[in-house]
Each structure stands twice: as C-alpha cells, then as structure tokens.
Amino acid sequence: MAAQLKYIISHTQLPEQSVKNTVQLLNEDCTIPFISRYRKERTGNLDEVQIGEIVKYKEQFEVLEKRKNAILKALEAQDVLTPQLKQNIVAAPDLFTLEDIYLPYKKSRKTKAEKARQNGLESLAKIIMSQNTIDIESIAFKYVKNNVTSVEDALEGARHIIAEWINERTDIRNSIRYQLERFAIISTNAVTTKIKDEEAQKFRDYFDWEENLSRIPSHRLLAILRAEKEGFIRIKVEIDDDRALDKIERRFIKSNNACATHIEIAAKDAYKRLLLPSLSNEALQVAKEKADESAIEVFAKNLKQLLLGAPLGEKRVLAIDPGFRTGCKVVCLDAQGGLLYNETIYPHPPKNDSVGAIKKISSLTDAYKIEAIAIGNGTASRETEALIRKVHFKNDVQVFVVSEAGASIYSASKIAREEFPNYDVTVRGAVSIGRRLQDPLAELVKIDAKSIGVGQYQHDVDQTKLQKQLDLVVENCVNAVGVNINTASKSLLGYVSGIGPKLAENIINYRNENGVFLSREDIKKVPRLGGKAFEQGAAFLRIKAAKNPLDDSAVHPESYGIVEKMAKDLGKSVQDLIGNKALLQKLNLKNYCTDSVGLLTLEDIVKELEKPGLDIRQQAKVFTFNQNIKTINDLREGQLLPGIVNNITNFGCFVDVGIKESGLIHISNLSDTFVKDVNEHVHLHQQIIVKVLEVDVPRKRIQLKLHK
The missing domain is CATH 1.10.10.650 (RuvA domain 2-like)
Structure with missing residues (x-):
C-alpha cells in the first residue's frame, strides 16, 4: 500500500x-x-x-x-x-x-551473440574488452576450431557478444533514450508507387515531412502514422549518429590498440543493429501514447459537451429522417419519446410530392399536438427544412436540425431491435433523431460513443484506453444529471453509479411487473440489488412526485435524517424547506457536522434543497442557417454566416454552416491573440458567426474565422 x-x-x-x-x-x-x-x-x-x-x-x-x-x-x-x-x-x-x-x-537462442557463445567465443570477447593485448589476432587464432573457420570468424563472433553487452547496458540505453527524447527527428517519404492514388491525396502534406518528434502535435503524428499504415509513406526516427556513437565509444574504449578497433566496430554494430531500431521504436511508441492521450482527451471533452447538450424536455415531437429517392421517414413521439405514428413522405426528387408532404406534416402536427419538429442533418436536410418552413402551423411549433451521427448504428443495434421489434431501421433511426432533441443524453448512451463522430483520429488510438475513458465520461454525465428510474431505458440505467447492465435489466423487469417505483426504499426490492449498489446508486436515481420530496433530489438517503433534523429545528416540514432559500439561510450548518459529515456535504445538501433536481443542462434553442447557402459552390470569401460547432480538435474546430462539408476554424483563427486551448473559446453545439476565409472546392475544404 x-x-x-x-x-x-x-x-x-x-x-x-x-x-x-x-x-x-x-x-x-x-x-x-x-x-x-x-x-x-x-x-x-x-x-x-x-x-x-x-x-x-x-x-x-x-x-x-x-x-x-x-x-x-x-x-x-x-x-x-x-x-x-x-x-x-x-x-x-x-x-x-x-x-x-x-x-x-531473456536472450533468444537465435541471436548472433548466442551463436558465438555456443562456439566458445565469450572468453575472447572478454579479452578484447580488457584491452590489455596488442596482438589480438594471435589470441583469436586459438579459437579457430569446429564451426569457427577463421580468425576473422572468431573476432566477428566476439564482436557480436560485445555488441550485445553494449546493448544491455542500462546507462547506454538511457543515454540513447535521452537523445531520442530531446533531439529525435521524425521524417517521412512518399511511397512513389502510391503517390497518385486518390486516397493518398489527403496525406500529401506528409509526402516529404520532417519535424522534431518531441514537438509534433498529436493530430499530425496520428495522421502520419495512419498514412504509413495505409502504405502511402515511410517513417524514420533519427538522431545524430556520430554524437550517439561518440558517447558509447567514450564509455568503453580506454586504449589505442587493435582491441579498441574491434570495440569500435562492435559499438557501431550495437548502435545500428540493436540500440537504435529498438529505442527509436520505443520513442515512437511513447510519442504515440502521448498523442493517443491527447486525442482521447479531445474526444472525451467533445463527448461530455455532446451528452450534456441542451434538451428540449418532455415535449411532443415530430421527427424526420430526410432522404431523396427513398423519401423522408416521419415519426410522431409522445412527450416521453414513445412512438405514436410513422409514415414516409416524398417531397423531393424524383417524386416531388411537396404539396402532399406539406399537407401530411400539417395534419400530423394537429392530430398529435406536436410542439417541436426535429430534422436529421444528413442528406436532403436543408431541402426538408425549407419545406417545413412553408407549412402554416395552427400553433407555435419550433423547428430544429438535429445531428444524426450514429443514428444508423443505433437503428441496426440489438438495443433498437429490442425497443422496436416490429419496425424497420428507417423508423428506428427517425425515432432516435426525435429523442435526441427531447433528451440527448438519454438517447446517445445507446450508441457506441466512437460512432457519434466527435473525435480526432479515434480509430487510430489505443481502443481499450479510448473505450475506458469514454465509458467514464458517459458515467459521469449520466450521474451528474440524474436518472428518472420510472422512465429511463436499460441503457441509461446501466451507467448509473453502482448499477451496471445486469441490475439495470432487473430494474426494468421489476418496473414492468410491479409498476412504477413510489420511493427510493422501493429500489431495495429489486432482485440482486444489495446494500452496496443502493448506497452507490440511490442518490442518482430520481422519483418524480414521490411522497418524500427528497426522493426527487440529489440528497443521498443516508443524509435524509440530517435534512429532517434541519426541518425540525426550524419548526417546519421537509417539504417547507424545498426551494425556500430564505429559510435555509437561517441554518447554522456547523450544528449538523458529525464525524462523517462535514461542511462540504452540508453545503451541497443546502444547494440541492434550494433547487432540487435542477437540470444542469441549458435549454434547447432554435437555430437557422443562411437559407441562400445550399452547397460549397455558394460560399464566397468574406461572407459572414451562422454556424454550429460540430467537432473540436487540438488544432481548431469544425463548423456546420448548413451544407454537406464542415468548415474549419484553425486555432490561429479563433482569436487575434494566442490560443492555448480551443475549448476556452468555443464549445460543442455552440451557435456562432463565422467569416469565410478560403474555399477549396476540388478538395472540399473550407477555412473559416470566428467572427466576434
């Protein structure tokens, strides 16, 4: 310990x-x-x-x-x-x-040094290392026998043993490590036979690249490694060979005779054949691990912002998964995300039934008392949004464009099949789009985080570390918001502290068999949910309209007695304390401190009583793109456009301006002053104004600047 x-x-x-x-x-x-x-x-x-x-x-x-x-x-x-x-x-x-x-x-018998040992040459290697003899060839002659056919064979074998000794010296390895850490240069060269491949063009910046390994940004190293993996470039990691060899030789060569010459040859062999290949790979591995950590951190930050995105709340939603040839799949959801109705409309080419589509949307909105419309942001999104804005609604209906990244993954998943066994993937995808508007967190936890599309080279990093970090982010977000145990899905409940997938399934089964939970005490009745799981999870599980108002708060059941004592001391009920800031301010919290409960916990309790169950997330806001911008060909340098940040990286952020291609605000274009961290200037799904700096139509690249 x-x-x-x-x-x-x-x-x-x-x-x-x-x-x-x-x-x-x-x-x-x-x-x-x-x-x-x-x-x-x-x-x-x-x-x-x-x-x-x-x-x-x-x-x-x-x-x-x-x-x-x-x-x-x-x-x-x-x-x-x-x-x-x-x-x-x-x-x-x-x-x-x-x-x-x-x-x-841990020597392998296949090494050159081991073979030399088997031929009895280790003692010759020791004599050479002692550097006490001038006529080493005469001594070497004594070792010419059996598999050793000449003096040169004997000396070469001895040098192989010496090279291995040098390679095994910790001080030598650390010296090379230090030089690689400080001075290593990573360089690239294109594989000439693949330079003209279409796929290679996105890596053309790295066909001939050179940079200090210790200073290369995470995204660039991962891009270079991907290019190498796909066979478009070759990578070298190098240091000053003469400097490295000089340091090795000065540690071993103490004479000026023939032995010194053989040690010098062995040192070069050790360096070129053993030390540099091994330690340069190690240096690249360390750099890759750092790049992975940086990329994973970027992904984690993005995922957290996405999961904690603004929910619309319990509103009736009509969701549309847009399309051209296959039509637009339309679903109507109740306030809790339950599927009420589904149909397909064909307002776009080739059928062009926009009149029929408008009538259908209008009638569905009235029939199901729709309060908001969610449109997926994929193919035909802009055209569908334009169509919806032509509909004359009787009531105020808000229109949102919703990211559909990963919706297709969900629609084909086991979770989706269990939820909607009688519907195809198109209906499930549209439902997911609508539910994302109602509550992004509750819906996105059903999808593998790597499929949501807010990462930076997420498929190139250590997948185990990535998955562990993303699971941790999801768990922290779910528990920061809290979960309504009577409406939450199995996926959402599975991320609650102390619960996990199996107990989540038991909670769902109990709910189906016995009806809703009326109190947190009822949670203890769930099969196999023991005291430890209750301790860890109860405070994150909320029960709306419970008899005890604390059951719909973040106050832990272990602290209910403290709150009851506070209420009694004030001559009030617990219900009277809820939301009553003036009353709560009369409490002297020091009176409630114990050996296990201090001011930190008591202050948290009071904050929660002031605003019980407060959702830490902002409310969803309607956003409208520039209706005149339909494709990349409509963009012009100098234009000011509304946009939404849809991905953040270490080198800048990507912005959706309402077309297929996202534009990049390079980190240098986020501010007129030095920017250390992109997240200090923008956050995911932030609505911003951008200025178009450059449009490269052939490469489909858009350079933007944040407009203050």
Missing part, C-alpha cells in the same frame, strides 16, 4: 491523505461519481477528474507490479535471481527500466 501511494502521489501531486482515502474507497468498489459527490470529506473535495487520475495511476502501478512478479518468477526458474537483482527489480520505477534490467536474462 505504501509503495502504491508513493507511486500515485508522485504522478498526481495530490495530498497523501486524499489519495490514501480515495484508494480505500476504490478498493471498497465505490464509483468515481459517488466518491466525488458524496465522500468529499474523505477525499479532501477531490473532483471526478482528480479521482480519475488516481484510478489511472493505481491501475498503472498494478500493471507494473504484475510484470515485476512475473519477471521475478522467471528469474527464480532460471536460478539467477540474486538479492541485488531482486532489489533492482522491486525498485524499478517504470516498465522501461524494468525491461532493461530483465533484458540480459
């Missing part, structure tokens, strides 16, 4: 007691949302990001320890584990150091 704490603290710089208590809570199977919200006294008020860092380095430490134990067992089996070697392994601070220590003991 002490070693683990030291490791985590060294990487996070968080207070020891906070780390210690957080690790204890994690070992007790507490979730990050629960710890950050309801155990602030124990963690010292760490937020979910800081707790996430503790989880990350806790897992890293466990991987390191597992590898150490495996190596110790392997060395014991070889009967080579000395007390000093064991001490070095136990003290290794990272995997690279650990593998360097283990390197001499």
